[in-house]
Amino acid sequence: MGAVPDDPPPPREAPQMTRVLTGDRPTGPLHLGHYFGTLQNRVRLQDDGMDVLLVIPDYQVITDRDVAEDLLGHTHGLVLDYLAAGIDPARATVFTHSAVPALNQLLLPFLSLVSVAELGRNPTVKDEIAHSRQSAVSGLMFTYPVHQAADILFCKADVVPVGQDQVPHLELTRTIARRFNDRYGPVFPEPEALLSAAPLLLGTDGTKMSKSRSNSVPLSATADETAALIRRATTDADRRITYDPANRPGVSGLVQLAALCQDRDPHDVAADIGDGGAAALKRHVTDAVNTYLAPMRARRAEYAQDLSYVREVLHEGNKRANAIAEATLDEVRAAMGGFR
Structure with missing residues (x-):
């Protein structure tokens, strides 16, 4: 180091x-x-x-x-x-x-x-x-x-x-x-x-991500912890995934998170998931976040040893x-x- x-x-x-x-x-x-x-x-x-x-x-x-x-x-x-x-x-x-x-x-x-x-x-x-x-x-x-x-x-x-x-x-x-x-x-x-x-960036409850609201995904979370947090995220009953922040804040917040991690337009991310519903959306977001954070997690673990x-x-x-x-x-x- x-x-x-x-x-x-x-x-x-x-x-x-x-x-x-x-x-x-x-x-x-x-x-x-x-x-x-x-x-x-x-x-x-x-x-x-x-x-x-x-x-x-x-x-x-x-x-x-x-x-x-x-x-x-x-x-x-x-x-x-x-x-x-x-x-x-x-x-x-x-x-x-x-x-x-x-x-x-x-x-x-x-x-x-x-x-x-x-x-x-x-x-x-x-x-x-x-x-x-x-x-x-x-x-x-x-x-x-x-x-x-x-x-x-x-x-x-x-x-x-x-x-x-x-x-x-x-x-x-x-x-x-x-x-x-x-x-x-x-x-x-x-x-x-x-x-x-x-x-x-919205938290897992569809409101502003904040430490005090217990709705955040910490950078220091493990891949499994991240997956568990995203699984609990608020969505809705509509299986068709769209990016509509005004009317679908929970779904749109997750789509936006995946888009930021993948450097993509959120509408394109939503279109890829299509009719997959909340379960497919959360799997997609989990993979995007964990892939994006993997290098940072490795560096953090190295520094934490010293x-x-x-x-x-x-x-x-x-x-x-x-x-x-x-x-x-x-x-x-x-x-x-x-x-x-």
């Missing part, structure tokens, strides 16, 4: 270089929705020569949970999924929130740039509060968008891949950058959103992120008047 190189990615002054910041909370395994929605695109951005930083925001796990369960296991699992999908630690930086103190110190000055009313109006915060697992939400829920702004601005990211539901967070980040620059002088760029072109390598990836990524964060915090302190 090789060692993680000590040298950081090429300097961002290189003409072709754009810095990208994205990440995933360590609350469970990544699934096919994550892969086709964002992870596949991160690998493409990395391969296109962009400076990709992947934050594992472990501190943010307690945003909507009382405790962070199996935090280390989930963190290692994310790194394994990244590596299996093609993230290369020689060209991308993988790090955890809690290991970068200077990043988290940016939260205080950033909070001074937004009002309580602005945080309360954030539609993503409203939605997260409505779906919170807690009987009463903590102050961390309201400051969550500002913490995300610190994630993005600490490294002066130019581009942030987001789903449509995360656009309000990025707009607040842009507002914080603009207000800081207006008040203290130019330090931060205003990052741009990179909206995914990937269609919404967790010391996973720890090394995080160690080197944390070093790189700390160097970036400390330089940014020094700039912020100087701009604000010499804070130490």
Whole structure:
């Protein structure tokens, strides 16, 4: 597998270089929705020569949970999924929130740039509060968008891949950058959103695939586990398989999943199955998913045999992120008047 190189990615002054910041909370395994929605695109951005930083925001796990369960296991699992999908630690930086103190110190000055009313109006915060697992939400829920702004601005990211539901967070980040620059002088760029072109991938119950809804197909699932999950998927009584997302979400979600794995048009996939019914559809999808994931599963299994390598990836990524964060915090302190 090789060692993680000590040298950081090429300097961002290189003409072709754009810095990208994205990440995933360590609350469970990544699934096919994550892969086709964002992870596949991160690998493409990395391969296109962009400076990709992947934050594992472990501190943010307690945003909507009382405790962070199996935090280390989930963190290692994310790194394994990244590596299996093609993230290369020689060209991308993988790090955890809690290991970068200077990043988290940016939260205080950033909070001074937004009002309580602005945080309360954030539609993503409203939605997260409505779906919170807690009987009463903590102050961390309201400051969550500002913490995300610190994630993005600490490294002066130019581009942030987001789903449509995360656009309000990025707009607040842009507002914080603009207000800081207006008040203290130019330090931060205003990052741009990179909206995914990937269609919404439905879970086995016909709704959005999500870890919290227990309707996902994890990337780390075995071939047999994947087959069992797909067998339980929601379909309908019509034996003729068609791709009609508005009227047949369960069937169409499965057809779309096979089409993504086979790089085909979903209408063509549906036509191939024809009158085979739900059983034939599920067999087709299972074969498509297992064939597609087989190389990733093999790589993941290899990396999982050597967790010391996973720890090394995080160690080197944390070093790189700390160097970036400390330089940014020094700039912020100087701009604000010499804070130490």
